[in-house]
Amino acid sequence: MLEFRPIGELEYEYNADLGLSYASPVRGVWNIVHIGTLVPEAHEIFVCPTSCLRGVVLTTAEMGAMDRLSTITVGEDNILEGDMEEALQRGTERIIAELPVRPRAMLIYTSCIHHFLAVNYQRVYRVLREKYPDIDFIDCYMDPIMRRTAPAIPSLWRQIHRLLKPGRKVKNQANLVGNCFRYGEYCDLTVMLRQAGITVMDLNTCRTYDEFLRMAASEVNFTFHNTAVRAAKDMKLRLGQEWLPMRPGYDYDAIDEDMRAAADFFGIPGLSPEEIAEERRLTEKAAADTLALLEDTPVSIDYTAVDRPLELALYLMDRGFNVESVFVDVFTEAREVFEALQRRAPELKIYQSLGWNIRRMERGYPGKLLAVGQKSAYFKDTNFFVNIVENDGMYGYRGIRRLMELMREACEAEKPMRELVQIKGWGCGCSFS
Amino acid sequence: MAFDYQTHVFTSTYTADVSGVCSALYELGGMSVLHDPSGCNSTYSTHDEPRWFDTDSLMYVSGLDEITAVMGDDDVLIRDVVQAARDLAPRFITLCGASIPHIIAFDYRGVAYLIEKECGVPVLPVATDGLKSYVSGVGLALTAWLDRFADPGETRNARPGSVNLVGVTPLDFSVNGNVGKLRSALEDAGYYVNCCMAMGDTFETMEKAYRAKVNLVVSSAGRRPARHMKKKGGIPIVEGLPIGPEQTGAVLRAVADTMIDGKDRTAWGSFGNTGRWTVPAGGVLVIGEEIFARSLANAVNLLGGAPAYPFWPDEDEGVPEAELIAAMRGAAVVVADPLYRVALKRDGGTRFVDFPHEAYSGRIYRASLPVFCGPDFSVRGLLE
Numbered sequence: 083m084l085e086f087r088p089i090g091e092l093e094y095e096y097n098a099d100l101g102l103s104y105a106s107p108v109r110g111v112w113n114i115v116h117i118g119t120l121v122p123e124a125h126e127i128f129v130c131p132t133s134c135l136r137g138v139v140l141t142t143a144e145m146g147a148m149d150r151l152s153t154i155t156v157g158e159d160n161i162l163e164g165d166m167e168e169a170l171q172r173g174t175e176r177i178i179a180e181l182p183v184r185p186r187a188m189l190i191y192t193s194c195i196h197h198f199l200a201v202n203y204q205r206v207y208r209v210l211r212e213k214y215p216d217i218d219f220i221d222c223y224m225d226p227i228m229r230r231t232a233p234a235i236p237s238l239w240r241q242i243h244r245l246l247k248p249g250r251k252v253k254n255q256a257n258l259v260g261n262c263f264r265y266g267e268y269c270d271l272t273v274m275l276r277q278a279g280i281t282v283m284d285l286n287t288c289r290t291y292d293e294f295l296r297m298a299a300s301e302v303n304f305t306f307h308n309t310a311v312r313a314a315k316d317m318k319l320r321l322g323q324e325w326l327p328m329r330p331g332y333d334y335d336a337i338d339e340d341m342r343a344a345a346d347f348f349g350i351p352g353l354s355p356e357e358i359a360e361e362r363r364l365t366e367k368a369a370a371d372t373l374a375l376l377e378d379t380p381v382s383i384d385y386t387a388v389d390r391p392l393e394l395a396l397y398l399m400d401r402g403f404n405v406e407s408v409f410v411d412v413f414t415e416a417r418e419v420f421e422a423l424q425r426r427a428p429e430l431k432i433y434q435s436l437g438w439n440i441r442r443m444e445r446g447y448p449g450k451l452l453a454v455g456q457k458s459a460y461f462k463d464t465n466f467f468v469n470i471v472e473n474d475g476m477y478g479y480r481g482i483r484r485l486m487e488l489m490r491e492a493c494e495a496e497k498p499m500r501e502l503v504q505i506k507g508w509g510c511g512c513s514f515s
Numbered sequence: 516m517a518f519d520y521q522t523h524v525f526t527s528t529y530t531a532d533v534s535g536v537c538s539a540l541y542e543l544g545g546m547s548v549l550h551d552p553s554g555c556n557s558t559y560s561t562h563d564e565p566r567w568f569d570t571d572s573l574m575y576v577s578g579l580d581e582i583t584a585v586m587g588d589d590d591v592l593i594r595d596v597v598q599a600a601r602d603l604a605p606r607f608i609t610l611c612g613a614s615i616p617h618i619i620a621f622d623y624r625g626v627a628y629l630i631e632k633e634c635g636v637p638v639l640p641v642a643t644d645g646l647k648s649y650v651s652g653v654g655l656a657l658t659a660w661l662d663r664f665a666d667p668g669e670t671r672n673a674r675p676g677s678v679n680l681v682g683v684t685p686l687d688f689s690v691n692g693n694v695g696k697l698r699s700a701l702e703d704a705g706y707y708v709n710c711c712m713a714m715g716d717t718f719e720t721m722e723k724a725y726r727a728k729v730n731l732v733v734s735s736a737g738r739r740p741a742r743h744m745k746k747k748g749g750i751p752i753v754e755g756l757p758i759g760p761e762q763t764g765a766v767l768r769a770v771a772d773t774m775i776d777g778k779d780r781t782a783w784g785s786f787g788n789t790g791r792w793t794v795p796a797g798g799v800l801v802i803g804e805e806i807f808a809r810s811l812a813n814a815v816n817l818l819g820g821a822p823a824y825p826f827w828p829d830e831d832e833g834v835p836e837a838e839l840i841a842a843m844r845g846a847a848v849v850v851a852d853p854l855y856r857v858a859l860k861r862d863g864g865t866r867f868v869d870f871p872h873e874a875y876s877g878r879i880y881r882a883s884l885p886v887f888c889g890p891d892f893s894v895r896g897l898l899e
Contacts, residue, residue, distance in 0.1 A: 102575045102595035105557040107568045131614040133531035133645030137558035140877045155521045173522040180524045195614045226553035227581050438599040
């Protein structure tokens with residue numbers, strides 16, 4: 083078969099996201115439109131050719147958020163006459179004039195074509211800022227041609243947080259940065275901070291623009307995803323906020339280390355050795371309960387569900403689970419994890435979900451299979467699947483236990499896979515089904 | 516007067532030429548390659564292609580990146596497409612692209628030649644630019660396909676009463692039974708449908724596309740291939756869409772007349788518009804693809820009552836939103852895709868009739884898209 087290769091035959095540098103690519107019908111992962119609409123009271127403007135606009139407009143329409151987006155189409159005349167700046171300024175001014183409610187902020191997305199035509203959009207933003215001082219303008223980018231050096235989603239997280247202005251810090255306030263989902267009861271960090279009286283702020287729980295702006299006063303930013311790294315580094319430089327990355331994996335020692343760093347930052351007591359031992363015992367029990375239910379049921383994991391699919395595969399295999407395959411296009415996890423998995427299970431199937439041959443893959447599996455993630459569910463054609471994207475707000479021991487709970491639920495009750503996986507931006511409020 | 520086609524404060528956009536190319540050739544056993552960084556392929560397969568989940572037709576994006584574009588390194592694309600063709604054995608390959616290939620003057624014809632030479636599979640260069648609507652893309656793709664694979668000499672084998680339906684894609688007709696109704700509207704009147712370009716027909720049927728006495732253009736996307744076939748094979752053209760009994764009658768009469776005299780025709784009358792974007796107030800405004808809008812407006816006018824006026828996007832520029840909103844606010848009734856409702860949000864005087872159009876709202880209202888082709892559709896019922 084051409085659509086997968088055993089991990090034992092792969093190089094760590096393997097990358098399926100190069101060259102000719104396939105797009106499966108699986109749509110759960112959030113895109114820049116979903117993320118941009120998290121900013122309360124803001125309006126998005128996309129400036130690009132028709133072919134690029136189509137996707138963002140309909141993403142917004144499916145969210146029922148057309149009142150939060152306007153567009154400026156780039157046409158042949160703009161290319162020939164070099165008047166992209168004028169079109170951008172004129173269009174933005176018209177949009178501001180016609181919107182029924184004046185936005186607090188405008189996220190203006192330029193596209194690939196602007197880079198190639200050397201458009202001086204910063205000058206336009208300067209003019210707009212002078213003319214409309216009550217609106218915060220921020221440059222955003224929908225430029226997949228730059229994805230090797232400046233991928234769109236990390237760039238957007240950074241740009242969104244550039245709306246925050248430097249100012250005085252408030253003690254005992256922390257930000258969670260770069261999350262599509264609320265990190266609450268299934269996140270060890272949030273639970274620990276809240277129990278210690280620390281205020282935890284997150285863009286996706288902010289209801290007003292002013293509330294969002296108060297994130298600038300936090301002392302520290304915690305991140306759970308690689309896509310948030312650019313934002314956190316930028317906020318450290320610009321706002322003077324410390325940055326503590328929390329590794330979203332399944333290695334108990336790494337969890338303890340990151341949690342200790344968080345506790346030390348605020349000078350609060352972290353978990354005692356006894357409490358850690360109890361957390362580990364409960365987590366092992368959750369894994370054992372899950373294994374008892376699944377028995378030898380094969381498991382397939384994909385990268386859209388969890389940030390560290392290889393680490394999860396290793397975690398499950400170490401506890402006796404039958405992991406059949408992993409869907410992943412680029413290895414972003416530590417080389418040690420990759421090599422450990424190569425030694426542990428050299429026959430483990432690695433599927434390229436973007437590879438051209440997967441289009442003709444015979445979807446399905448002989449017998450019951452449990453999928454963790456929508457892509458695994460689609461390609462293995464199973465209704466027994468954990469329907470999550472982007473870790474779904476899970477972190478630490480609580481996160482692992484929640485994942486085990488979701489796996490047990492998925493093993494016992496089928497879901498309408500066909501309908502669910504085609505919904506764009508799972509959890510963002512899209513109404514299409 | 517200069518119109519602002521570019522700024523859309525409230526309204527959506529019609530799908531682009533690249534989606535039109537992929538949609539038009541989807542069922543013919545080929546492989547479409549969209550030369551673009553990323554995104555256009557998932558836009559097409561998410562919003563514009565209702566057949567994507569259940570079929571295994573081949574459509575890919577080339578994954579163009581900055582350095583490849585700057586260096587003009589076409590070898591990356593050629594290598595990948597040749598290898599994919601060897602793995603998947605498509606009957607032909609279509610090479611189209613979006614705005615970046617356009618501005619770096621990507622040589623579609625030259626690269627198509629090199630790929631074909633390397634792998635032996637016919638390659639159609641379709642030089643789209645991502646700036647125009649699907650009408651352009653469908654037209655360019657079907658024309659390129661016919662030019663390469665259909666033999667104009669087949670006109671001598673055309674049987675009496677044979678008709679092609681030209682410009683048929685899910686973007687205008689979805690997959691809800693419209694195409695079947697379209698065919699049966701002609702067949703029930705005694706005509707033989709030689710070819711439906713390009714839904715429900717095969718590569719082999721399409722090869723014999725010139726075996727027709729009349730090309731019935733049912734969407735504006737069909738104009739370009741129909742004109743090509745007229746030039747190459749002399750097949751006369753009728754433009755019109757059978758919507759409801761009265762308009763079906765008008766279309767059938769136009770086809771019958773053209774069968775006899777070989778002259779090109781349209782199956783609608785005059786609408787009395789005062790300008791391209793100016794519509795008299797107080798009537799029924801039909802917004803949509805041109806031949807659909809003209810045909811439905813004509814169908815309304817054939818019923819009598821308030822006059823109906825068509826309003827359709829320009830293939831290159833789209834719709835100027837200010838004029839669109841003015842026309843909508845002046846109308847007594849607007850028949851349009853539900854996504855146009857946002858333009859009337861603050862107005863209470865205009866009645867809005869939902870008429871979903873896949874090329875505009877994608878999959879959002881697919882489930883409520885009506886079967887509007889043929890004599891069974893009630894135009895009167897639509898307006899009640």
